[in-house]
Amino acid sequence: MIGEQIVRLRSAAHLTQEQLAERAGISVDVIRRLEQGVRHSARLNTLTKIAAALGAELAVIIAPRTTFAPEPDRGIPAIREAITSSTVDQLGGLAETDADIDLKRLTASVDSAWHIWQRGEYSILGRLLPALIAEARHATRECAGDDQEHAFSLLATVFELAAGVTVMLGHEDLAWLSVERAVAASEQCGDEVTKASAVYWAAWILRRQGRYRDSLTAATRAAEIHEPRMTRATPAQLTVWGGLLVNAAGAAARDDRAVAATELLDFARTAAVRLGQDRVDRWSVFGPRLVAQSAVVNATELGDFETAVRLAADVEAVRSRVPATWESRYLLALAQAEVELGQDIPAVATLHQARLLTPEWIRYHRLARDLTAELNARIPAGRQPELDELTRHIQLA
Incomplete structure (x- = not known):
């Protein structure tokens, strides 16, 4: 668990909780709650600061969200x-x-x-x-x-x-x-669309590896190179270009750069309006619903949980659909915001919806596991059958 890793590395560095918090520039209460297991997760930006303060790679602090x-x-x-x-x-x-x-x-x-x-x-x-x-x-x-x-x-x-x-x-x-x-x-x-798509995937992999600034640079440069003329752009061109902007906005949010994240997503929203509906092809997934979902995900990454929950209404106002995995990733972010705000019952319902949509996918995600553990610590067993089902499904001890 994350807390156990922090304790191990902090002890090896001969640091107190207060000293680690000061080095990382975060509240000592966050360190204390993680180490005690009161909290099972934290914002990636927070974990990155803790890892840097301990002189460790982020991967040492938190096992990949996709190895479960x-x-x-x-x-x-x-x-x-x-x-x-x-x-x-x-x-x-x-x-x-x-x-x-x-x-x-x-x-x-x-x-x-x-x-x-x-x-x-x-x-x-x-x-x-x-x-x-x-x-x-x-x-x-x-x-x-x-x-x-x-x-x-x-x-x-x-x-x-x-x-x-x-x-x-x-x-x-x-x-x-x-x-x-x-x-x-x-x-x-x-094919310029194929070239842009390959860079999109490279930026996504960089983002997953915690290399947010590299991801942001790669995605924004590719977006500049492949920016289409709105009046002449094909749906495929709009889709991959918009996907690059969404990717860049996500990297900016994880790097705690709220203004850049908002500006990039605003550009993406322009392309989504021009596209008119969500499009799924083998280059990218993009459209109005995806942009609305990304706003929720980014707000959660930035720690603005009230805004994330509020923006969820914008997602439901868009009738088009995105693939199940994209829908579930948005639902995980929404559930995280709900957990942080103490909205436990809505969070259980949100996670249950994600499990129904993508039963295999959800078992690969550390965030789903952490949120489920957090809710289990708050809600007595048997009180919420959907939570008990999710706990068994992801094989959480």
């Missing part, structure tokens, strides 16, 4: 081999002379994998990725002209999916290698 699946994923070795192999016959055993190129079928397979990712079914996607990487890379070698560019676009998407799955399973080295491969593949095709 019920069982280790057995597909990781095959994914690792597929990502790191340099010849086609090493990639899942696919020899160049054994496979016919069918770009239409490969495109359909990649689209299917994308939808599996959006549903948060990582165990299924993990089994599919090795063969998809092999086939997409094989297609880039065997095709020519426009077909080859299309194959490279598909390969970039597959590597993006590999980055997503591996970071969710806690393998950050593989995630970063995958996203580097995605960027390299995108440079081999003439």
Whole structure:
């Protein structure tokens, strides 16, 4: 647990709770409550300050929010081999002379994998990725002209999916290698949307690794390069550009830069209005509901919990929908704000909704686990059946 790690590192550094709080520039009460287990979570910005004060990496303080699946994923070795192999016959055993190129079928397979990712079914996607990487890379070698560019676009998407799955399973080295491969593949095709999408994923991985300023820089630079003309922009261009801005705003919020987060999200909102509805494709997810949800998430990250709960009404006013995993990530942020405000019963209902939407996805998230533990400490067992169900579902001891 977070508190146990802080105690261990603080003791090793021969610091009192007061001294650590002073170094970190936070309240000693926060340190005390974390170490005593009264609180099971804190804002990432707070944890980053504690880690810096202790001379430790953030990952040492808090285990990744995505390493609590019920069982280790057995597909990781095959994914690792597929990502790191340099010849086609090493990639899942696919020899160049054994496979016919069918770009239409490969495109359909990649689209299917994308939808599996959006549903948060990582165990299924993990089994599919090795063969998809092999086939997409094989297609880039065997095709020519426009077909080859299309194959490279598909390969970039597959590597993006590999980055997503591996970071969710806690393998950050593989995630970063995958996203580097995605960027390299995108440079081999003439599609600007594919190039922007690869940078979007790189910025997202950086943000998950706690490298907020690097993430902000990457996303904003890409947004400047790929900014479309509003009157002529295609839906795909608006989607990936808006996604870059949302990503940048999220990085700014986690870096405690409220003004920058608000300004970037305002730019994104302009693109969302132009788009008219939420759009889901294999480059990005973006639209009015996503922007409204991002405002809630960012307010929570900034510690403005009352604003986060208030802004939730704006989300419900938008009728379009986003994929289940995006919906659940917003619900986790809302539940966190509700917990912080002492709104325990609404928080239980919010977490229950997230569990129903994404039963597998929620088991990978440390935040869901921490919030459930916090609520269990406040609400007696048996008082809220939905909380008891969630506790059993995520296998919280």
